[in-house]
Amino acid sequence: MATVEYQQASRIYDPSRAPAVNRVSLTVADGEFLVLVGPSGSGKSTAMRMLAGLEPIDEGSVLIDDVDVSELRARDRDVAMVFQSYALYPNMSARQNMAFALQNAKMPKKEIDEQVQRAAAMLELESLLDKKPSQMSGGQRQRVAMGRSIVRNPKVFCMDEPLSNLDAKLRVSTRAQIGELQRELGVTTVYVTHDQTEAMTMGDRVAVLREGVLQQVDEPTHLYEHPGNTFVAGFIGSPAMTLIDGATVTSDGSARLGPRHALDLELPRDDVAKTDDRVIVGVRPESWEIVGTGSAAAGSDTVPLQVRLVERLGGEAFLHCRTLETDAMTAAVRGGQLVMRLDQGFKDLEADMTIHVRPTPGSCVFFHPDSEINLEYL
Incomplete structure (x- = not known):
């Protein structure tokens, strides 16, 4: 578990255009579930990838547990990613996918088996451990992707629109499961979505971004009842x-x-x-x-x-x-x-x-x- 802090962090793809992420300052408390939400192109995924080490930080800094990780490689930040596209190895079983990172870290086989079994029990994947991704539904594959992150016991979870490929009914049940799992693990989590319903139902706090600029950060109910500006007022709540x-x-x-x-x-x-x-x-x-x-x-x-x-x-x-x-x-x-x-x-x-x-x-x-x-x- 860890705290996360963005300090005037910016990502600039083209100096002649506005930054994709523009001087964002934001603190995520230890064990908090923070949701980054905004329309397409608002910079929410870029901001999360800056934390994970998948995007460079052109200005400012990002800290994990008060340590500046801006120049660290992704592998050295102890951050686990869950992607929208699952990103599972198709030739490996669920067990092998979940164990892969631990094997690369030279962890003893007995510990690997224990970690995988523990994660599988949390996610109700015991019966699927020997199946390959092609034999699973979208929701099952997403749970395997989450299990692969859980076994690492990271300081921070980063989730990039993990439910967008699921059907409507499965999205509801899976988002409830993710929220319950995060509370059980107590791992600091940054979750990206464009769906304000997901943001309102899952997050301890919600951060609203527009064109790379942070508009407001608050608890979901306060955000709904006291929007900081007309953009937040129109974006949060359905209908608007x-x-x-x-x-x-x-x-x-x-x-x-x-x-x-x-x-x-x-x-x-x-x-x-x-x-x-x-x-x-x-x-x-x-x-x-x-x-x-x-x-x-x-x-x-x-x-x-x-x-x-x-x-x-x-x-x-x-x-x-x-x-x-x-x-x-x-x-x-x-x-x-x-x-x-x-x-x-x-x-x-x-x-x-x-x-x-x-x-x-x-x-x-x-x-x-x-x-x-x-x-x-x-």
């Missing part, structure tokens, strides 16, 4: 948070969606009214409430929407809606559409219906109109 641009700040410290629109939203800070006349309002899908349907329900304290699609998922439903033009509302929903999540009472809602909604009290998040940073952090 609705962002409303151009809400007017009033003298009493509230935000209004239009000059004659009485849907007042209480701002978290009284001094905002003194410095800015606009804010961006963020509303989560579950934070909308339906006030009424049809034109008769129109009122100045609601937002009118047209339902475009109703996705019924049994115990809940998603309403995909577009905003309707009204002279009472000068603020604009970003993208012109929003998604609502309803737990019940949605059976009578159909496409093309007009509904009138408002955010539930105290549920909104507010962002600065220029920097798009959450007002809580300013």
Whole structure:
């Protein structure tokens, strides 16, 4: 077990372009499960490969247990990798794949057998030890790849999107198994994924990257409820948070969606009214409430929407809606559409219906109109 620290670490492929990883500073505690998440090209895999020694560090440094490993070879860092592609030797059995690194390290055969058997028991692989990868399912091969890392007893695990090749049902069961296994072993783990659901359900903390820049690091629930900026707000959560641009700040410290629109939203800070006349309002899908349907329900304290699609998922439903033009509302929903999540009472809602909604009290998040940073952090 070990601590990991990135100190202003950068990876620069082309000096004429922005760094792939740009001055990232991040500390991973001993035994912590940290998830790096972001869209494609955000630098999350590169950052992890810098830790593992598979990518050079052009600026700054990476430390393991307070020792700078920036110039050490990958084999000397005591870091174990689990890849997206499994990377198993096809001509070897599961037992041989798991034992290979230990044999190269000249470990006694008895110790190798004990380590392999221990890892196989953890991963429920005992019946597969003599089978080759071609005789296994994708989930079984991924468990063998994990077993190959476990037998080494490394200081740090690095996992690069290990579930992306699995089907949806297997991904759910395997991510639960990885989380349980990591807690049992207590090994510091850096896990890379583009799937924010994986990030939210697996990580002790989640680090969000965008274009090589670290946006926010926090516990999953706090990240969801208090996103640092509009990018994090839109990326974390499925469906994404609705962002409303151009809400007017009033003298009493509230935000209004239009000059004659009485849907007042209480701002978290009284001094905002003194410095800015606009804010961006963020509303989560579950934070909308339906006030009424049809034109008769129109009122100045609601937002009118047209339902475009109703996705019924049994115990809940998603309403995909577009905003309707009204002279009472000068603020604009970003993208012109929003998604609502309803737990019940949605059976009578159909496409093309007009509904009138408002955010539930105290549920909104507010962002600065220029920097798009959450007002809580300013």
